[in-house]
Amino acid sequence: MKNREILLVKRPDGEPTDEHLSIEEAAIPALSDGEAIVRLLYVSVDPYMRGRMNEGKSYVEPFQLNQPMEGGAVAEVIESQSDKLQVGDIVTGSLPWREYTAIAAESVRKIDPALGPVTTSLHILGMTGLTAYFGLMDIGRPQEGETVVVSGAAGAVGSTVVQIATIAGARVVGIAGSEEKVQLVKQLGADEVINYQTEDVSSALAEACPNGVDIYFDNVGGDISDAVYPLLNKFARIVQCGAISSYNKKDDQGPRIQHYLIKSSALIKGFTVGDYRERYPEGLQHLSKWLQEGKLTYEETITEGFENIPQAFFGLFTGENIGKQLVKVNEPSRFGS
Amino acid sequence: MKNREILLVKRPDGEPTDEHLSIEEAAIPALSDGEAIVRLLYVSVDPYMRGRMNEGKSYVEPFQLNQPMEGGAVAEVIESQSDKLQVGDIVTGSLPWREYTAIAAESVRKIDPALGPVTTSLHILGMTGLTAYFGLMDIGRPQEGETVVVSGAAGAVGSTVVQIATIAGARVVGIAGSEEKVQLVKQLGADEVINYQTEDVSSALAEACPNGVDIYFDNVGGDISDAVYPLLNKFARIVQCGAISSYNKKDDQGPRIQHYLIKSSALIKGFTVGDYRERYPEGLQHLSKWLQEGKLTYEETITEGFENIPQAFFGLFTGENIGKQLVKVNEPSRFGS
Structure with a gap:
């Protein structure tokens, strides 16, 4: 058994390139009580990781220099000294970019491969899908025929909300920032989509919501939300999922x-x-269930090979991916993906 | 049977005086199907009525010139052609300042005199008390030991919220605008009271809420609320009852x-x-129940006589009343007040 990991060796100023990451041989992990050794199957590469490559404080913890990069991943248990994990279990969590890693059993979540392809635990059957589901269904509580407005409608969470709201029988109005995104959101089932870059959001919303707004699933805050509040119906529910327009402003x-x-x-x-x-x-x-019924769709791009993780990550910044960008590191030994 | 009413005969520029209101003889009301004739027992005089004496739109409908003034009142049914109201029933609702009036049965609410003095249906057992009760108990849901902040804590609603939150076993922090009000709110059971006129609200709140804020019952909005938001605990509940600081600002x-x-x-x-x-x-x-157990208190000032309604109303603007200002017009014929 050999092991490899991908280290942050230099902090980038601008775009990350080969000089900032290095693939190195790694120690074979030792197994302690309550832990398991996992073999990496898939990693998710995400734009937010670029922020963690910077020194100093941000809203996320910086990566350490000469330590492995880390992020959402799917892995398979190959040895275990925890009664919570069995050999062959597929797990997800934040893992280092390392082929074999010793983990605490509590640091990961077991995946049921019967629910869908294991890669979906990194998006539609993971935090993204669950955020959309609980925000919309527990806070929004859509009723058939109600009007649901979604800001950031082409984003990972927003595009899932558009689909779930459509499944719930609501009239769905999306707000997005480019013609391409507008088309995407329409394909997902939205009744109307507003391009906030080219349209006056207040008047476009008033036109798109002739019966007012019953639910507003808000990912962005700011000016776009200001245009929604005057249209709220009696007993409207606003799901405050994000406020990205405020995060970098004091x-x-x-x-x-x-x-x-x-x-x-x-x-x-x-x-x-x-x-x-x-x-x-x-x-x-x-x-x-919705996934299996074909009511819920997602897009993912899968690159193959541990050694190609850096290129897949760099590619995020040149727009090479469609949907979620993943890297397949290994085939699961017991379950098909 | 003779009848009298109090008309708005001139719209005031500044403070209302005798020249703006006139006590006139009124027609004897005729009874139609589904209606009842009521005899006025108590009227509530309130500062907001001054706004309704102005011409033009406000957040309340203006009173009509040469028509009676109108407001919260308690009355007794003396004749009825509605099966919803019986002679002797005590009712409350918005009624004209007129001794005898024909009303639609649906326009009033029947009072149960066993619950408390009938005057309390104009404050603590009326809209004021119910606003405090449902806002705090249904939205705020106070748990023993939680911290409840109340803005406008000396107001009609706020002072009731302070008492109910205390009954619920919460730590109560009031915010009010004068030393006299601070003392009043302390007497009602608040653990700490902040004078926003003389203290820095942010630092005073941080000191008064060492365990953060679980519930914020907000009557005022604006700067005072801005000081509360940073102190919110996980799963905090804000009861948005009023935002008086914003009402008159565009x-x-x-x-x-x-x-x-x-x-x-x-x-x-x-x-x-x-x-x-x-x-x-x-x-x-x-x-x-809380009223009968002495856990809930209220203050009211009662002036006697229909012809003294105008003076009682004018007195609001010179600060003559303590607590709720009422005018007793008649003794109920069947129940003690």
């Missing part, structure tokens, strides 16, 4: 919104997917 | 708040008491 100001909530007896609820940890099985059952 | 701006809600998985819910119409009996049962 003291971001905008119109006060409290009076809209009083006028419409409306609700805003912030959340993170971890709030629903105990209900993940319920969410996964629903998502998996 | 395009009132402030810091965006969405990211606070995400960070703490918090909730803001706007409401009006009418949302709970079907549950009024439940709310009145609880409020009445």
Whole structure:
């Protein structure tokens, strides 16, 4: 048994390239009590990882120099000294970019391969899908015929919300930032999609929502949300999933919104997917069923080979991927993907 | 039987005086099917009525010139052609300042005099108390030991919220705007009271809430609320009852708040008491029980005589009343007040 890992050897100034990452031979992991050794099957490469390559504080912890890169991954248990994990179990969690790793049993989540391809645990049957599911179904609670507005509708979470809201029989209005994204969101089933780069969002929304807004699934905050609040119906629900337009601004100001909530007896609820940890099985059952029925779709691009992880990551910044970019490192030994 | 009413005969520029209201003889009301004739017992005089004396649009409908003033009142049914109202029933609703009036049965709510003095249906066992009760108990859901912050804590609703939160075993922190109000709120049971006129609200709140804020009952919005949001605990609940600081400002701006809600998985819910119409009996049962046990107190000032309604109303603007200002017009014929 040989082992390899991918280290951050230099912090990039601009785009990350080969000089910043290095594939090195790694020690064979030793197994301790309560731990398991896993073999990497798939890794997810994501734009947010670029931020972690910088030194200094950000909203995420920086990667350490001369330590492996790390991120969402699927792996297979090949040895175990934990009664929570059996050899052959497929798990997901944040793992180092290393072929074999010793992990604490609590640091990963077991995947049921019967629910869908194991790669989906990195997107539609993972945090992305669960965020969309619980936000929309637990906070939004869509009823047939209600109007659901989704901001960031072409994003990973937003595009899933559009599909689930459509499944729920709602009228879905998406908001996105390019013609290409608008087309994507329409294909996912949205009744109307607004391009906030080229349209006046307030008047376009008023036209797209002749019966007002019952649910607003908000990924962005800012000006786009300001255009939604005046259209809220009585007892409207706002799912506050993200506020990306505010994250990098200090003291971001905008119109006060409290009076809209009083006028419409409306609700805003912030959340993170971890709030629903105990209900993940319920969410996964629903998502998996819709997936198997063909009601829920996703896009992924899969590159092959551990040694190609860096190229797949770099490719994110030149727009080479469609949908979720993954790298397949190994074939699972017991389950098909 | 003679009848009298109080008409708005001139719209005031500044403070209302005798020249703006006139006590006139009124027609004897005629009874139609589904209606009842009521005899006025108590009227509530309120500052907001001054706004209705102006011409033109406001957030409330203006009173008509040469028509009677109107507002919250308690009355007794003396004749009825509705099977929903019996002679002797005590009712409350918005009634004209007129001794005898024909009303539609649906326009009033029957009072159960066993719950408390009938005057309390104009405050603590009326809209004021029900607003405090449902906002705090249904949206806030206080748990023993949680921290509840109340803005506008000396107001009609706020002072009731302070008491109910205390009954629920919460740690209560009030915010009010004068030393006199601070003392009042302390007497009602608040653990800490902040004077926003003389203290820095942010630092005073941080000191008064060492364990953060679990529930924020907000009557005011604006700067005071801005100081509360950063202190929200995980799963905090904000009861958006009022936003009085924004009502008279066009395009009132402030810091965006969405990211606070995400960070703490918090909730803001706007409401009006009418949302709970079907549950009024439940709310009145609880409020009445606490009132009878002496756990809930209220203050009212009662002036006597129909002809003294105008003076009682004018007195609101010179600060003559303590607590709720009422005018007793008649003694109920069957029940003690």
